[in-house]
Amino acid sequence: MTARGLAFGACAILAGAPAAAHDDAALTDLDRRVMVELTGTRESSHAVFHFRPDGIDSKALDEDVAANVAYLAELEHTLRMGYHGHVHIFLYQDGEEMERLTEVDGAVAFATGTVSVHQPHDFRGVHELVHIFAVQFERDPDTAGADLFVTEGLATYLAKSDENVAIHAWAAAYAKLGVLPASLGDLRRTFPDGADKGVHAYHVAGSFVGFLVERYGIEKVKQWYVDSSEAHQYFGQGFARLEREWREFLQEFELTVGAEEHVLRKLGFLREPLPKEWANAKGTALFDGRTLAGLAPQDASKWSVKDGLLVGTNDGPWTRLATAKSFGPKIGVRAKLRLASGDALKLLVNGEREAIFARWSSYATAGEGFRSNDRVKIAPGEWVELVVVNDDGRARVYMDGLSLFDLPDVWNAAGEG
Ligand SMILES: [Zn+2]
Structure with missing residues (x-):
């Protein structure tokens, strides 16, 4: 049976025999x-x-x-x-x-x-x-x-x-x-x-x-x-x-x-738009579309540039690609990316504050542990736009304009971004 409120109903289990002639x-x-x-x-x-x-x-x-x-x-x-x-x-x-x-x-x-x-x-x-x-x-x-x-x-x-x-x-x-x-x-x-x-x-x-x-x-x-x-x-x-x-x-x-x-x-998802001042903020491009200039890979063999795309390949524990430069504690990063295959990826700000996008759930670090959101998850093969912001200690994470996390005071006392 289907609960009332849906436009169609459910059926009782049907017997398999054909209808009687009469x-x-x-x-x-x-x-x-x-x-x-x-x-x-x-x-x-x-x-x-x-x-x-x-x-x-x-x-x-x-x-x-x-x-x-x-x-x-x-x-x-x-x-x-x-x-x-x-x-x-x-x-x-x-x-x-x-x-x-x-x-x-x-x-x-x-x-x-x-x-x-x-x-x-x-x-x-x-x-x-x-x-x-x-x-x-x-x-x-x-x-x-x-x-x-x-x-x-x-x-x-x-x-x-x-x-x-x-x-x-x-x-x-x-x-x-x-x-x-x-x-x-x-x-x-x-x-x-x-x-x-x-x-x-x-x-x-x-x-x-x-x-x-x-x-x-x-x-x-x-x-x-x-x-x-x-x-x-x-x-x-x-x-x-x-x-x-x-x-x-x-x-x-x-x-x-x-x-x-x-x-x-x-x-029950709320499509909450990015605050206007962030959407219009002048950013710094981290990837120039051609080279790894300005980026510091933990393992250079895992990162390459193909057809204007930055490609990371990794089968094992996390491997990191950081910016060579620091940007101060109040920071946001925006990335358009695709999980081509595999289980998860993460974006970090301030070197240690993490937003993790796994196939089964999304996570954000909070204190010693993590908060999870298994309602909004990354879909393998789909391009998504991710935004991760440390707004004076308030963790804010978006996927395609959907707010995944808005956690006050969990990313305080952060180091340089
Ligand atoms: Zn039915």
Whole structure:
């Protein structure tokens, strides 16, 4: 179940058997119990709608029925299949009535059994209907079936967007912010748990399944859906490689500013701009774009200049590149860089005050120890702009304009910068 507040609902676990030829036999006990009160019906070629007579304004009901009939036609086209029999769609006056009659708590809408969808009458979107259609996907014996990751992934992708943000945009924003789950295999095993706080696992699964639909077509994805442990058989390559290619696709995805801001707000990140006087301050360039002039590497073999970029390569304990010159205790450093591979990098000011950017968390030194922020992390392969400032003892660290740390009095009594 998905908590209320998301635009789409979760489903109950679906039985794998195809719908019985006679629809009524496929109704669940829950359906029958609710039908005692929802005695009104309307029927279309592939749906039976149940509602409380006089419970829903008739014009609104016309619109609700028309919207769902259109979704069924859309899915027959998208999924390249004819639906056999009727979907039973239970329409409630509101979420409160649905919860009271079904005794299902906290769902926005849900599918149950093999032919039934329960939703507030004005619910829109194909998510739950996809679950019902998927029951009729052709399936051979000796196939593994769909796990929850694949089930919710397909339904979420075909619903196209959540909160008016496209499903790929959610995932691309998670990737850019470094909060995309590190392993889809691990996420599948614990789905829908296992993602960072605030990251919705449905968006992640939806984007991955959508990537496969766009690349291989819906027919292949349907075959894999019912045999979901066997990616290689249907796509010609294994899950790990598909995952890598999906991550590369997300890196190239053109994320709009509006979508990124929406995801940032949802995650509770504040995009706090750099103070104006810092943004406009005249700085000293530390790297001239051609040579290591003015820089003092701890180990010269680890640093080089290639195509105008300063490249550091190190496999082992930290190795340092310092400026030859000192700049006084109040100092800020700005760097545009990319963690091409590996685990972490750090920027130091005053020779000893550290901001560490690791794949799994960000850190700043504070007294004898560290403060951590595992919500904003560096994403390997992505260019980022880092700003680290010792503002009279106040540690301030930014990544792409996001404040990671603002810690008063932890970088006092610093030496020369
Ligand atoms: Zn679902």
